[in-house]
């Protein structure tokens with residue numbers, strides 16, 4: 081028998097968790113303590129390599145970890161207790177699953193011998209989170225813990241990234257076992273995401289691209305997830321081919337908004353030129369996007385005349401909603417590299433002058449037009465002013481969900497990836513404030529702004545307290561229209577303007593609220609005061625709640641109405657009452 | 672087109688359904704069956720039959736056979752969705768290989784006397800069903816075969832005093848020397 085007492089790899093499960101975090105390069109985690117994770121918190125207390133950020137609600141920990149992950153490209157880590165701690169993580173886990181965000185959640189569980197007994201703060205965490213994680217584990221033996229933790233990091237960050245959860249019973253945290261550093265054999269042999277695209281498919285794709293008359297590149301969050309190389313290659317491909325490019329909500333920033341080939345975002349609230357280009361193109365190159373229903377509109381009328389190339393690391397994304405002609409399974413960066421290489425060797429820039437002329441006509445429709453006012457701040461104008469004021473600054477934007485989110489996507493120009501954090505797939509109100517906390521932790525000296533709505537921001541407002549505690553100078557820029565604006569807009573357009581429960585009654589005084597938390601409150605009503613107030617917000621090095629009072633009944637346009645195709649968008653200048661009623665006919669239109 | 676008041680595209684597409692048998696090789700670990708079943712219920716896929724058992728105990732491998740129905744696009748989705756689960760090694764569409772053998776086993780209890788009893792025995796013989804339990808007023812038959820054969824046998828037993836049936840669901844394997 082060997083003497084194990086001096087073996088440095090002998091340690092408790094709780095110590096293994098902290099050690100594994102360090103071995104995976106984790107410097108910051110977001111969490112909330114409770115009975116079933118006290119041994120882990122004890123370990124955290126006795127070291128200084130991993131900084132723990134105490135949130136005010138576990139959902140906040142999850143979204144903060146998401147913001148951290150999306151702004152750094154590294155996995156975000158959350159630590160929660162059993163029962164309610166774990167159930168409070170369900171929303172962020174689902175959010176991260178929908179948006180392919182690498183997230184590692186460690187949850188405490190009641191001791192193994194109590195599992196299944198309805199013990200205090202017991203819940204079936206792996207059962208509850210199975211459909212909202214990429215994979216999850218319940219660790220029953222301390223000697224499995226190191227392997228599972230390493231595999232968890234690998235699964236979260238490789239292939240199509242996503243959230244994972246490791247559930248660790250309290251007795252396993254106390255038990256002593258053998259730790260080992262990460263190694264290849266920690267991972268299931270059955271898990272081997274495909275990275276390299278098929279060479280024959282890549283040739284087919286290049287042949288289509290080289291002969292295109294009316295091409296478009298449609299990129300998504302996959303390009304950003306793939307890393308800086310993919311972004312670089314995407315930009316190079318646009319340069320080499322001269323093709324127009326649009327992107328999903330999740331993909332903003334992969335191609336710079338100031339780039340000359342940029343069409344703006346596509347989809348339900350995308351630009352006219354982006355959606356018309358998609359509709360009329362003859363070759364579509366989809367890179368790391370998934371033909372979501374907010375993108376396609378009516379599927380049987382989606383880009384009817386085009387040959388479609390689809391690059392995705394997840395085979396299940398291919399042919400799910402839209403049938404494509406040339407699927408390429410692989411990592412965006414890798415496949416783009418191969419496409420570029422073949423294109424440069426064998427093809428030359430296609431002549432698409434006529435196509436650009438057509439696009440110029442669509443652009444001239446100026447689909448993001450809105451009528452400015454001297455009396456009341458238009459929300460679009462507020463975003464534009466914010467954008468102008470932050471130009472050239474090291475800025476990160478998060479959002480909540482609603483009209484303000486769409487206006488932010490339309491009017492804030494992103495030049496770089498990882499600068500735009502929004503809940504796309506799940507559309508989680510309450511995402512933006514805690515996400516901003518996470519972003520600011522990762523980038524302490526940057527300007528981090530949550531573009532918020534008056535309703536959304538109240539869902540996770542408590543994280544203001546976290547921001548104050550850790551001196552995170554996040555800016556919460558509330559487009560306060562005193563409505564759940566997006567809900568009100570749908571009710572107006574689709575439900576006879578019966579505004580059922582969409583008015584934000586009894587709103588708090590956001591200035592006083594900010595002060596109550598120990599932050600700074602700013603309120604603006606007049607367009608003339610806006611720029612000065614934004615400057616003040618930026619210069620304050622403390623958390624700010626910015627109550628920007630905007631026009632209450634402004635609608636978000638352009639918009640693809642119900643059951644309509646991309647070429648049947650409703651543009652702002654047409655959106656008078658009569659046209660709107662007609663476009664949405666089928667609804668009991670009183671608009 | 673009559674679209675209700677929604678910004679979603681609600682009209683469904685109606686491609687014809689197909690039935691496929693899928694063999695899925697998985698790591699035999701806690702929760703793996705729950706993952707597979709959860710995928711089917713969560714995404715609204717059909718399960719006509721599902722069987723599972725460990726097939727290689729040293730390697731901790733189990734084989735799941737699933738019979739499912741859906742449009743061709745949905746069937747492809749199901750395969751990809753299964754394939755991307757972490758503990759899944761391989762998914763083979765046995766229906767597409769066109770070289771698979773499918774069998775299930777049923778135990779069929781029939782109660783009756785006189786002519787009915789004699790007739791049940793005679794039919795069992797014709798279907799190569801074995802008697803595995805008998806009393807003076809009942810039989811339990813064991814029958815293996817493909818799903819159609821078993822359905823047919825059960826239909827024939829119904830008027831002869833069918834009491835109950837227990838079926839294993841379909842197991843499938845490819846013909847020829849190669850494994851999956």
Ligand SMILES: Cc1ncc(C[n+]2csc(CCOP(=O)(O)OP(=O)(O)O)c2C)c(N)n1
Pocket residue numbers: 480481482483484485507508509510532533534535536537559561563564565566567
């Ligand atoms: C957690 C959650 N609940 C409900 C919804 C549905 N929803 C989408 S937008 C919205 C209104 C958002 O209002 P606000 O935050 O004020 O933003 P606005 O649209 O006014 O800009 C609601 C209720 C949601 N997306 N998330």
Ligand SMILES: [Mg+2]
Pocket residue numbers: 482533534535559560561562563564565
């Ligand atoms: Mg609002």
